[in-house]
Amino acid sequence: xxxxxxxxxxxxxxxxxxxxxxxxxxxxxxxxxxxxxxxxxxxxxxxxxxxxxxxxxxxxxxxxxxxxxxxxxxxxxxxxxxxxxxxxxxxxxxxxxxxxxxxxxxxxxxxxxxxxxxxxxxxx
Amino acid sequence: xxxxxxxxxxxxxxxxxxxxxxxxxxxxxxxxxxxxxxxxxxxxxxxxxxxxxxxxxxxxxxxxxxxxxxxxxxxxxxxxxxxxxxxxxxxxxxxxxxxxxxxxxxxxxxxxxxxxxxxxxxxxxxxxxxxxxxxxxxxxxxxxxxxx
Numbered sequence: 001x002x003x004x005x006x007x008x009x010x011x012x013x014x015x016x017x018x019x020x021x022x023x024x025x026x027x028x029x030x031x032x033x034x035x036x037x038x039x040x041x042x043x044x045x046x047x048x049x050x051x052x053x054x055x056x057x058x059x060x061x062x063x064x065x066x067x068x069x070x071x072x073x074x075x076x077x078x079x080x081x082x083x084x085x086x087x088x089x090x091x092x093x094x095x096x097x098x099x100x101x102x103x104x105x106x107x108x109x110x111x112x113x114x115x116x117x118x119x120x121x122x123x124x
Numbered sequence: 125x126x127x128x129x130x131x132x133x134x135x136x137x138x139x140x141x142x143x144x145x146x147x148x149x150x151x152x153x154x155x156x157x158x159x160x161x162x163x164x165x166x167x168x169x170x171x172x173x174x175x176x177x178x179x180x181x182x183x184x185x186x187x188x189x190x191x192x193x194x195x196x197x198x199x200x201x202x203x204x205x206x207x208x209x210x211x212x213x214x215x216x217x218x219x220x221x222x223x224x225x226x227x228x229x230x231x232x233x234x235x236x237x238x239x240x241x242x243x244x245x246x247x248x249x250x251x252x253x254x255x256x257x258x259x260x261x262x263x264x265x266x267x268x269x270x271x272x
Contacts, residue, residue, distance in 0.1 A: 021138075021163075021167060055163065055164070057168065058171075058231040058234055062228050065225065065227040069227065072222055085263075086157065086160060086161075086263055089264055093230070093237045094218065094233060094234065096230075098218075
């Protein structure tokens with residue numbers, strides 16, 4: 001499991017790659033949860049690109065839930081993009097689709113949460 | 125009927141049992157998608173055994189895999205912890221707002237969605253959980269399940 005982070009305007013885009021399971025979930029949490037700090041209103045938003053996540057167990061979902069709750073407490077926003085079909089189904093089973101906003105692509109997520117970040121993303 | 129067994133200490137039982145079950149499913153000719161589903165189910169089962177049956181204390185988990193016609197696999201998980209029937213745990217309330225949602229608790233709904241049958245029995249101071257998994261993927265998102 002690897003996380004690569006970049007900042008686009010007021011959005012922290014975290015690209016996650018690999019398996020998020022019982023063994024790698026702690027590392028996923030260590031990479032993601034520090035970014036929750038300061039995630040409030042329009043000042044900073046989090047976007048996770050999950051297009052390269054091939055496997056996510058409930059250990060990974062737990063980390064996402066902790067991040068979502070942390071953002072909510074601060075009136076912040078965390079959204080997810082590009083979930084693989086199996087992970088989308090896992091989300092439905094756990095009703096995560098009711099508590100975390102998801103988008104088909106990173107670009108669509110950026111357009112929805114930050115036009116300024118979407119413009120920077122589009123320049124590449 | 126092919127029967128394979130393994131035993132792992134709880135400290136690395138999740139990884140070893142998951143790898144073992146995945147290897148058995150691949151050998152039986154299951155699709156990559158279905159192997160992933162079985163890995164998810166086994167991870168949930170073994171993590172629950174370590175956490176609740178053993179209360180996070182050291183122990184061991186045995187996994188016996190029988191290959192049946194169909195093809196399907198019968199996976200039998202045996203542990204020596206306190207009586208623990210994960211199939212009888214109350215279901216989490218997944219309908220509540222994010223603020224009231226528990227951060228965990230979805231392992232069991234996932235398990236139920238991923239396996240075809242599951243039974244529990246307590247026998248000779250052992251917990252024995254048997255799950256049957258068929259070759260066909262259970263999740264609609266799996267390419268093999270939708271013909272994509």
